Amino acid sequence: MMREIQKEWARWKYFVMAKSQKEYLYLRQLFSGNQWSAKKTELFYQHVDAVKKLPIDLKAQRNAYEHVWGYFKNVATPDERQQFFIFLTQMDEETNEALPYLKRLAEKYQVDYLLASHLFE
Numbered sequence: 001m002m003r004e005i006q007k008e009w010a011r012w013k014y015f016v017m018a019k020s021q022k023e024y025l026y027l028r029q030l031f032s033g034n035q036w037s038a039k040k041t042e043l044f045y046q047h048v049d050a051v052k053k054l055p056i057d058l059k060a061q062r063n064a065y066e067h068v069w070g071y072f073k074n075v076a077t078p079d080e081r082q083q084f085f086i087f088l089t090q091m092d093e094e095t096n097e098a099l100p101y102l103k104r105l106a107e108k109y110q111v112d113y114l115l116a117s118h119l120f121e
Contacts, residue, residue, distance in 0.1 A: 002036040005044065012048055014119040018064035019054045023047055056093050065098050068119070071111050072102075080105065 009031055017024040087098040106114040
């Protein structure tokens with residue numbers, strides 16, 4: 001049970017981080033240690049459902065996207081790096097070119113962990 005729910009957390013991690021640093025830290029703490037229970041599974045899904053309903057938090061989004069950028073920093077071209085940081089700077093509540101750009105990079109560099117993430121949905 002613990003192994004499956006950890007895989008599920010891995011798929012939600014960057015989505016949660018992009019919505020709420022507070023919720024991300026809560027869920028990360030929930031997964032610390034080796035004790036797992038049905039109650040923790042229930043809490044996990046309750047928090048994920050709540051996070052889905054949260055409004056855009058640009059600071060949280062930028063933080064998450066910079067974490068995701070870490071998967072590319074050693075393989076991306078200088079132009080790709082420059083473009084990512086331009087998109088990151090231009091982000092506002094209506095415009096978000098950074099996320100689809102990160103998805104294109106994940107596809108280009110075949111980062112399966114990120115491609116399996118709910119971040120890009």
